[in-house]
Amino acid sequence: MAIITAALVRLNAVAESKEDAIKMAGDLLVQAGRVAPAYVEGMLARERTMSTYMGNGVAIPHGEFENRADIFETGISVVQIPAGIVWEDEERAYLVIGIAAKADEHITVLSNLAEVVEEEENVALLVQTTDPQVIIERLDRPVEEV
Amino acid sequence: MAHSVPAASVKKIVIACEAGMGSSLMAANKLKQMLKKAGFQDIQVTHSPVRALTEDAQIVLSHEGLSAMARSKAPWAVCFAFKNFMNIPAYDKIINALKAGEDIVED
Numbered sequence: 001m002a003i004i005t006a007a008l009v010r011l012n013a014v015a016e017s018k019e020d021a022i023k024m025a026g027d028l029l030v031q032a033g034r035v036a037p038a039y040v041e042g043m044l045a046r047e048r049t050m051s052t053y054m055g056n057g058v059a060i061p062h063g064e065f066e067n068r069a070d071i072f073e074t075g076i077s078v079v080q081i082p083a084g085i086v087w088e089d090e091e092r093a094y095l096v097i098g099i100a101a102k103a104d105e106h107i108t109v110l111s112n113l114a115e116v117v118e119e120e121e122n123v124a125l126l127v128q129t130t131d132p133q134v135i136i137e138r139l140d141r142p143v144e145e146v
Numbered sequence: 147m148a149h150s151v152p153a154a155s156v157k158k159i160v161i162a163c164e165a166g167m168g169s170s171l172m173a174a175n176k177l178k179q180m181l182k183k184a185g186f187q188d189i190q191v192t193h194s195p196v197r198a199l200t201e202d203a204q205i206v207l208s209h210e211g212l213s214a215m216a217r218s219k220a221p222w223a224v225c226f227a228f229k230n231f232m233n234i235p236a237y238d239k240i241i242n243a244l245k246a247g248e249d250i251v252e253d
Contacts, residue, residue: 050211052169055232062168065195101167114172117232 001073003106004140007032008077009132015085018093022047022061024079025098034075035063035100042067043098053087057127058117062099071100076109078135082127094127111143149224150251151204153244158190160203160223162216166195169209169231177237184241199223205250207236224252 008028015021026040042063046052053059063070077098084092097113099106116122116138126135159177163170170193178191194203196212199220206223208216213227226236236253243250 046164050164050209054169054172055230060168060172062165065165065197068165068167099168104171106167107171110168110171111175114175114232117172 001075002140003074003109004076004078004136005032006132006136008034008075009080009135010078011080011130011132013079013081014083015079015081015096018047018059018085018087019044021059021079021081021085021093021096022098025061025077025096028077028079029075029098029100032075032077034071034073036070036072039063039067039070039100042070051088053091053093054117056117056120056123057084057092057094058097058113058123059087059093059095060097060099060113062101068102071102074101074103074105076100076106076139078126078139080127080129080135095123108141108143109139112139112141148252149222150249151224152249153247156189156204156244156250158192158202159205159207159240160199161191161193162196162199162206162208162212163193163231164195164212166193166198170194173207173231173234176232177234180237180241181244184245186241186244189244205240207234224250226253 029035043061079096084094087093161170161174174193207226210227228234
């Protein structure tokens with residue numbers, strides 16, 4: 001099964017809070033059958049202990065070690081929030097990437113994401129697109145082995 | 147006495163986080179690229195949940211919120227803490243020490 005599909009991408013979302021954004025990312029994973037609803041609680045709990053903000057407008061909420069049992073299939077969801085949502089201190093998140101991983105099958109997507117986060121322009125491209133395929137292709141393209 | 151490891155004996159560096167499924171994986175990727183660029187592609191870089199660290203981890207990097215746990219789970223390792231997964235100052239310190247052939251010494 002593909003790690004990321006159109007059903008796992010939500011464009012042009014408006015979030016009222018960080019928690020709201022995490023729930024959106026988690027609900028996509030639930031609806032796509034990747035995780036049990038309890039996993040979303042784990043994502044919220046994890047965020048309370050340590051922020052998953054990665055920089056340049058990207059956050060990667062995911063569950064805690066114990067929540068691995070609530071994952072059925074590895075999946076990654078993307079919530080695009082053009083207006084952004086305050087994540088920590090002065091930082092706003094515009095791309096909220098929900099992660100549920102059983103093993104390391106998602107290494108390609110996260111390697112791509114690491115590249116995207118490095119450059120503000122890359123993030124801007126994905127925050128502005130109106131085509132979910134642009135996001136999917138950027139995050140799921142083959143990466144050079146390092 | 148601070149923990150240290152001689153440059154020539156570094157074989158494995160581990161980035162540790164809580165669940166081992168997100169942040170540490172992204173951070174490990176960046177260190178792999180930096181090591182490759184500096185010509186140290188033979189050094190293995192992996193990611194792991196802090197609680198699952200194994201004895202072959204010579205250098206362990208973890209978020210400051212987990213550094214006490216990293217220290218207790220890997221008492222043998224050279225440990226570094228950082229604030230931001232995408233901006234880890236210890237990366238430069240490690241690579242500079244490797245290039246100079248010096249010991250990598252814990253902060």
